[in-house]
Amino acid sequence: MSQGASPEGDLEPVAAADTGENWSPTRALGRAVLVAGLLLVAAVLLGRTDLVILAAPLALSVAFALGKRPRALPGLRLSTVESFPVEGGDLGATVEVENRDVTGYDLTVVHLQHSPWLRLEGGSVDAGPSRRGGNRPYVTLVPRGVATAVELAGPAVRWGRHWLGPASAHAVAADGLLVSRAVVTGALGVKVYPLTDPFKADEAMPRAAGLVGQHRSRRPGEGGELAGVRQFGPGDRLRRVDWRVSLRTERLHVAATLSDRDAEVVVLLDLLADAGRSGGIGGASSVLDRSVRAAAAIAEHYLHRGDRVSVLEYGAQARRLRPASGRRQYLTVLEWLLDAHPSPTAQERGGAQLAAGISAAALVVVLTPLLDARSAAMLAGLARSGRFVVAVDTLPTDLTSPPVNTWSDVSYRLWKAERENTMGQLGEHGVPVVAWAGAGSLDAVLRDVSRLAAAPKAVLR
Amino acid sequence: MKQLLAQVRDLGRITGGPLLVRGVVFVAAFTGLLLAAPGELPARLMLGFLVLAVIPAIAPGGIAVTLVMLTMVAMWLADTLLFGAQPSTGRLLATAAALYLLHNAAALAAVLPYDAIVDNQVLLRWAVRSALVLGAAGVLAILLATVLPGMYITTPTVALVVGLVVVAAAVALLTRLGRRP
Structure with missing residues (x-):
């Protein structure tokens, strides 16, 4: 359910695709290069092989991680199940992250903002009940060429027009050395109808009008409410004849009713x-x-x-x-x-x-x-x-x-x-x-x- | 003060995944400092190491990680150069592993929001990749130990210059890998 034509908020990565601005190095990359470089320089200057061994994992990890680096931004889509929830009813939302790159992402951090009246919790990500919900970010794995969905479900606890989204996601690749720009979707509108309190009123309406409806009026006419028994007159239907009274009085009598009206x-x-x-x-x-x-x-x-x-x-x-x-x-x-x-x-x-x-x-x-x-x-x-x-x-x-x-x-x-x-x-x-x-x-x-x-x-x- | 209170309150939101990764950061930092430190350690220094190891776990995205790594390298150099210690291969490999794990776990902890709900596959993949790198580095270390005559090599000036050029090229390559579009 959404305000607008589509129940989905979708944003393709904007223009800057295939440029270096999509991904930026993290502090970890600078740290690895600095420490490995210092160790190697010291190893050469001092003629020490142990320093080379100390530097080896750092240098290897940087080379291994950056051998194949991502270029495109992740795709992101926010959708919700088309339903008409009332207060207390369940609502479902799905945030889908797609990897269209040549290399897999280490992880993708997905944030979904929503109205506090929507108690959405992650269903697909394994977590204890006490750790769930509360507008937390979700971290999920997105391998190469695959779309991963984070499914959230929960009750809408108050009536009104609520907002679901925007959702944002950023991916991390190359062992935490590169981080992508955030991709953001649009927001969706969710309508939650009020729960009707149980209500019943059996009493008559003060003044019923019209010719159809369920209220007994004070006027005689076709209806279900018995008003009395009177003598048969022109226009009365035969099925209204009260045979018992007619036999007793030897005159044709009909059961008169009050008309049903609406109000x-x-x-x-x-x-x-x-x-x-x-x-x-x-x-x-x-x-x-x-x-x-x-x-x-x-x-x-x-x-x-x-x-x-x-x-x-x-x-x-x-x-x-x-x-x-x-x-x-x-x-x-x-x-x-x-x-x-x-x-x-x-x-x-x-x-x-x-x-x-x-x-x-x-x-x-x-x-x-x-x-x-x-x-x-x-x-x-x-x-x-x-x-x-x-x-x-x-x-x-x-x-x-x-x-x-x-x-x-x-x-x-x-x-x-x-x-x-x-x-x-x-x-x-x-x-x-x-x-x-x-x-x-x-x-x-x-x-x-x-x-x-x-x-x-x-x-x- | 209000900010500090809010931060303390937010601590209650921390989830298992990020806590585990930050725990690895702390253990790697503390172990690395212990391994790199020279000789017998007084209790006061141990306490100092504990405090020093906690900082990268609290702020894995900050400069503290680099400082702790540099401290480890400095202590290793001091132990081997000033005190003339002859570290065993096991200690050397363990220190290299701790140095790398500190860097790698801090890199992961820095990108994981502390209150995130983390898919277990993310942590599993990260652990497998770290193990692969450590395995490859271990093989390289054994090869170096076999090929090279010892821990200290007396180098002629020409070899020194060539070595420095190789190191500069390696650092330039790593930097370029990070910056290229």
């Missing part, structure tokens, strides 16, 4: 502020993590039931995803969520402005940590505009304030009390606030919202 769900992500530290899939989660995972779960649930879902951003970028239904929309939502970043802004639209772009019948699920006062004002504004609003509190429960001084704890408790007060006030304005807890999180509040929707309502226009 529009608007998931609004409050990205004005972030809090907490993300620890990946197994660790702590930040506000953004919880918001994105909850948004993915809510979208998946309602899209699976045939509803139309749109996603909005409350932040500097103000991105918006048009409402649609189906599997394609679910994938679009996941893709859209990858670009969610905290984007604080000085001027943000109020709830009434936001409401103008939201259908009056839609259920608005606002995922907010309620850290910014404007978020509460926006929620109240949406409710005043007559939208059915449910606020989901995405502030992590295990969030603690760092102890700066003796007043830190007191001020944190005060801030929490003030926040709870705001949540209570929002509840009074008809905006239920519920903490995100996965499956069944919204059931209690959806019941309240449905009841409110059924009641006559005064709306500010």
Whole structure:
């Protein structure tokens, strides 16, 4: 998977092929020549054969190593397996080093830089588990005319757009006397989709619309939910006839049902502020993590039931995803969520402005940590505009304030009390606030919202 | 101070392969110094040798390797010239092997990142090539010992000049091998 057309980052050695600049001598070459030369000069001057014997291995090794020296640079290719991992899913990457020279390399040092959220470890190189991973260089043997692959695999521990690469490699030849220039590949983009928290909402939608869907509406029609038994009328289907009641009353009766309708769900992500530290899939989660995972779960649930879902951003970028239904929309939502970043802004639209772009019948699920006062004002504004609003509190429960001084704890408790007060006030304005807890999180509040929707309502226009 | 702490923390990342090669550097340096040193050694000098041998293992890419090799040569010359020692062939060959191994292992250690995951084949190939060079040098040494009359040869001036020219040519050749494109 990559951003761009090709899933592979490949770089051919640039222009300088077949020139001496590709390979440079190391300090070891100078050392060997210096010590061997001094020993030989001393041997001749002093007439000593033992010094010749001392110098022999050094001189022989230099002559032996440099007899056949490499010219071209190693070829390098970075590729990744085309897959769509979710958080915690495995990802594989391969760095291939090719020797196109007339002589074998002693070794090739391969570095692969990647996002810290990709826990890639070497699979092909033999190493103990404690020594693996952690952005280490890999040293491998590349004989003449052969390509050696360093295979890395590991889980992607957090959602988002991550980078894999660039990879770089330099080869060492002639017993460590020559070292090549580094060859570098381009970087690849890797998309890791958020893991959807288990989510289920059994309660009715406040106001279903359209003619297809799975929600029982309050209108009679073709559907699965029994509304009652009434007398047969023109247009009623024969298969709806309730024979038992008809026989008892001696008049033809049919079973009346409520029509099934779909609904529009608007998931609004409050990205004005972030809090907490993300620890990946197994660790702590930040506000953004919880918001994105909850948004993915809510979208998946309602899209699976045939509803139309749109996603909005409350932040500097103000991105918006048009409402649609189906599997394609679910994938679009996941893709859209990858670009969610905290984007604080000085001027943000109020709830009434936001409401103008939201259908009056839609259920608005606002995922907010309620850290910014404007978020509460926006929620109240949406409710005043007559939208059915449910606020989901995405502030992590295990969030603690760092102890700066003796007043830190007191001020944190005060801030929490003030926040709870705001949540209570929002509840009074008809905006239920519920903490995100996965499956069944919204059931209690959806019941309240449905009841409110059924009641006559005064709306500010 | 912060840099030093970071370096100490990084020590925990060192892997087996580079550690082994640096161990060979240390052993070769220490053995070479012991073999080249003249006569009986006082304990304080032994400690000095230990410290001196550790430096190339810590910094194999630095100038310390050259200095230790030159120290070995200097001590060998001092032992044979000043103290008039007559070293045995075994000691001579062992010193030559230690000198070469120090150079060769340091060359490998210098190009191996300390925290690299190293394929075993790399170390195996390196060891085989070193053994080949040492074997070839050993054969050459035995041939020299057989052909030449003794360890000391009294040379006429002409032979001295010819010898120096040969040495200069050999060094020039080695240097050219390294520099040619």
